[in-house]
Amino acid sequence: MKLPSAASRSYALCEVCGELGRYTKGSRCMCCGTPLHLRKTRSLERTWAFLIAAYVLYIPANMLPIMNTSSLFEAQQDTILSGIIFLWGEGSWGLATVVFIASICVPLLKLFSLTLLLIGVQGRKAGEPLPRAKLYRLLEIVGRWSMLDVYVVAILVALVHMQALALVTPGPGVLAFAVVVVLSMLATMSFDPRLIWDSAVTVEEDESREQN
Amino acid sequence: MTDEVAHLTACPECDLLVQIVPLSHPGDVADCPRCDAVLYRADHNSIERSLALVCAALILLVLANSFPIMGLNLQGQQLETTVFGAARQLWREDMPVVAGLLLLTTVFVPLIELFALAWILAPLNAGRRPPGFVFLFKALRLVHPWAMVEVFVLGVLVALVKLSHTAEVLLGAASGCFALLMLVLAALSSVLNHRALWQSWQAAQP
Numbered sequence: 232m233k234l235p236s237a238a239s240r241s242y243a244l245c246e247v248c249g250e251l252g253r254y255t256k257g258s259r260c261m262c263c264g265t266p267l268h269l270r271k272t273r274s275l276e277r278t279w280a281f282l283i284a285a286y287v288l289y290i291p292a293n294m295l296p297i298m299n300t301s302s303l304f305e306a307q308q309d310t311i312l313s314g315i316i317f318l319w320g321e322g323s324w325g326l327a328t329v330v331f332i333a334s335i336c337v338p339l340l341k342l343f344s345l346t347l348l349l350i351g352v353q354g355r356k357a358g359e360p361l362p363r364a365k366l367y368r369l370l371e372i373v374g375r376w377s378m379l380d381v382y383v384v385a386i387l388v389a390l391v392h393m394q395a396l397a398l399v400t401p402g403p404g405v406l407a408f409a410v411v412v413v414l415s416m417l418a419t420m421s422f423d424p425r426l427i428w429d430s431a432v433t434v435e436e437d438e439s440r441e442q443n
Numbered sequence: 444m445t446d447e448v449a450h451l452t453a454c455p456e457c458d459l460l461v462q463i464v465p466l467s468h469p470g471d472v473a474d475c476p477r478c479d480a481v482l483y484r485a486d487h488n489s490i491e492r493s494l495a496l497v498c499a500a501l502i503l504l505v506l507a508n509s510f511p512i513m514g515l516n517l518q519g520q521q522l523e524t525t526v527f528g529a530a531r532q533l534w535r536e537d538m539p540v541v542a543g544l545l546l547l548t549t550v551f552v553p554l555i556e557l558f559a560l561a562w563i564l565a566p567l568n569a570g571r572r573p574p575g576f577v578f579l580f581k582a583l584r585l586v587h588p589w590a591m592v593e594v595f596v597l598g599v600l601v602a603l604v605k606l607s608h609t610a611e612v613l614l615g616a617a618s619g620c621f622a623l624l625m626l627v628l629a630a631l632s633s634v635l636n637h638r639a640l641w642q643s644w645q646a647a648q649p
Contacts, residue, residue, distance in 0.1 A: 235459075235460045236453075236457075236458040236459060236460060237451075237453035237458050237459070237460045238458055240460060242451070242453060242460065243453075244452070244453040244455060244458070246584075247577070247580060247581055247584065248577075248580070248637075248641045249452075249455070249483075249637060249638060249641065250641070251451050251452050251453055262641065262645070263577045263580075263641075264577065265577075265581075317605075318601075318604070318605065321608055323604050326600075326601055326604050329597070329601070330601060333597075360457075360478075361477075361478060364456060364457060364478045364480075365479075367456075368456070368480070375588070375591050375594055376594055376597075378544075378548065378591050378594045378595075378598075379594055379597055379598050379601065380598075381541060381544065381545070381598075382545070382549075382594065382595050382597075382598025382599070382602075383598045383601045383602045383605070384541075385529045385530070385533055385541065385542075385545050385598075386512065386513065386524065386529055386598060386599060386602040387602055387605065387606070388529070388532055388533060388536065389524040389528050389529035389531075389532040389533075390513060390515050390522055390523075390524050390602075390606065391515070391517075391522070391606075392532055400536055401533060401536050401538050401541065405538070405541055406538060406540055406541055409540065409541050409544050410540070413544070416588065420588065424456045424457065425456065425457055425458040427457070428457040428458060428459075428477075428478070429458075
């Protein structure tokens with residue numbers, strides 16, 4: 232079974248208005264005048280660049296405190312993980328689970344899945360394309376939820392700042408964490424899911440050629 | 444050549460070449476046969492309904508940013524904060540990037556998005572071409588992923604629970620507005636039909 236891709240018949244979908252147009256080098260969309268591209272430009276390079284930057288910042292984001300709390304009696308530094316442990320210890324298990332999913336699971340899932348998708352697209356043994364396409368769709372939806380902890384810190388800092396009894400200040404970890412979320416969102420946007428299907432089709436063609 | 448293209452479309456996610464089939468019932472969706480991505484949806488008064496939701500969302504957004512999100516009663520002291528107050532405090536604590544990100548994702552991006560949509564939808568609803576349509580549509584596509592009102596609402600909830608162990612916390616009027624805004628924006632993104640926008644733009648008088 233051979234399903235034609237638009238690119239193989241030199242058609243390109245306009246990324247702005249969604250009209251299909253004839254693709255030649257430098258051609259523009261007939262409807263809105265946007266330059267046509269068969270695939271997102273430099274998708275792999277850009278995705279790798281954002282992804283590696285996100286990996287590097289992921290370490291300080293989790294090691295450094297995201298919030299400092301000081302009162303008359305004690306001073307306390309919270310990292311992402313210790314904040315979750317605190318919520319769990321207070322008995323808010325539901326909320327602890329939500330924060331754990333948003334702040335620990337989602338960023339890790341994004342980084343690892345994007346790495347797998349990139350390696351799958353570039354390698355020869357790609358595997359089934361459909362599960363990988365669905366994985367990418369999941370990444371696009373859940374990625375934004377990691378901003379949760381940044382908002383929590385922002386609200387706490389603003390509420391508890393002007394008095395002597397207790398003081399909450401943001402830690403450097405929250406900056407690193409926010410940048411990780413932004414970088415991983417940029418990485419997800421730079422990746423072109425059509426490459427998953429392109430590589431699957433190429434592998435299929437190579438295998439049928441080898442059998443003949 | 445153009446006739447041939449008119450009956451074809453491609454899946455935006457897997458690039459499969461697909462024949463366009465007219466959808467008869469409102470609410471019908473054409474899915475990609477290979478990867479299940481949404482190709483296009485049947486139009487059901489989407490411009491008029493989107494315009495109504497945009498107006499509602501604009502009012503809610505203004506209210507959400509005029510009132511405090513949360514108040515705190517700590518040893519007799521009354522404290523409260525708005526989104527702008529939170530951003531200002533982050534700025535003072537040497538966190539300009541985080542402050543900017545907070546304002547962008549909860550105030551400015553939704554505001555730009557709603558204004559651009561109102562600008563586009565109102566003339567299209569009246570059958571005229573809005574000036575700068577192509578530019579605004581591109582801008583909308585660019586900023587849309589960065590509106591995170593729904594995540595902020597969850598953040599308010601988490602902060603509420605964290606503080607409720609140490610102090611008496613009161614939810615401000617803005618929290619309710621943000622929660623409602625989240626619902627209206629979700630409804631808006633499910634109603635808004637990009638294909639219908641372009642079709643009515645092409646049909647409208649230039």
